[in-house]
Amino acid sequence: MLEILQNNWLLFLIGQYPHGPIGGLAMTLFMASISLALCFPFAIGLALARLSPYRWLRLPATAIVHTVRGLPLIMFIFWTYFFSPLIIGRAVGGVETLVIALVVYEAAYLSEIIRAGIEGLPKGQVEAATSLGLRYWPTTIKIVLPQALHNMLPSMVSQFVSTIKETSLGYVISAHELTFAAAQVNNVLLTQPFEVYGILALTYFALCFALTSLARFIERRISAGRGGTPGVMVAA
């Protein structure tokens, strides 16, 4: 196993770069990060729409979230893969395809996290802002979102962990990421699939475990912070 790692660690880390496209762990992390970053505004929009008093905003947003959450990610990957060339009019690479599919998929999940964060805030926060005379947007931007996002940081890190694991599905459309790199190594060695995929599993695990621990750490810090502010708990 060590020997395999010694001979192929660079491929695992960055793919064939600089002789080919960048890939491996670097691409996995890049795709997970960029997907989460790009889906963020959509997720906030969906969450706010789902909490809107206006039916014409609430109903479509709810429908989108339920639909996306009710379908497997691989469906979105196939849809994007086969349909986006038709729409855009040119071939779309594996990485772009995966990122588009992930943005759509993750936006639905992240919006539920954000919605829970907003609903979890004490009602008094919005009332206090309203009483000052602040309108919807200043209240949302200055009071609601900063607190909701802060409180939901652990869940967002967990969502990032899921996203990292989901990028492995990029393998089916030849997106050059970590699983793809492992498959390449396996194709060269032919006889050691157990070891190669063992390395793959360990890499995912180490990365995700570290991030999950980070999420737990943040969670403890936040709940400690809440313990210091009992004022919000007594809202009658």
Added chain:
Amino acid sequence: MIRFENVEKWFGPLQVLADVSGEVRRGEVKVLVGPSGSGKSTLIRTVTRLERIQGGRVLVGGADIAARGLDINRLRQRVGFVFQAYNLFPHLSALGNITLGLTKLRRMSRAAARERAMEELARVGLTEKANEMPGMLSGGQRQRVAIARSLAMDPEVMLFDEPTSALDPEMVGEVLVAMKRLAAGGMTMICVTHEIGFAREVADEIWFMEAGKVIERGRPAELASASAHPRLAGFLHMVGHHR
């Protein structure tokens, strides 16, 4: 300044305000007392439309707050509201809590807003806590910051919804001092409170509410006479007993 005209409010099938009328003139301090669930908080919350009413009218400065075309957010800037749970913004410092409204609504520069906020913090005796986060302040200090936050907007009226009920006993005094000073300065105020000593000292009139109605009104000096206000006297006796 504020007039309630036959105000009616239901929460579903439950009527929480039943035909409430009354007037608060400029510079007056009214204190609302009564058992919990009697509608005191709901009544003052109708003034800035934190609660909608189903019947009657609420007028602020002569304007119906439910009128079409009335800018409710502008009106809310003129009416300060202090909550039982303080409702400070926990992610902003004491100073940040106060400057938010000034920079966002009054369009003040950062420097001007800061100066104005420090003035108000000085008034409630918390200059040295300006940069503390609410989580680091005691309950009494938080409530004083909340009062300063409202006052910074230069309101014409201040509404207090049980401002000392969530406080430990030793902190009640500091908040009441701030409120008394405000009353002495001529601020129009409506206070929901169980602090009878405060009511006696500061109130122009006490309204006693029960089951969504104002059933007795009187000057604090008349409170002693149980014959004129039997229900109020009974309630005060009971409250006094538990303290």
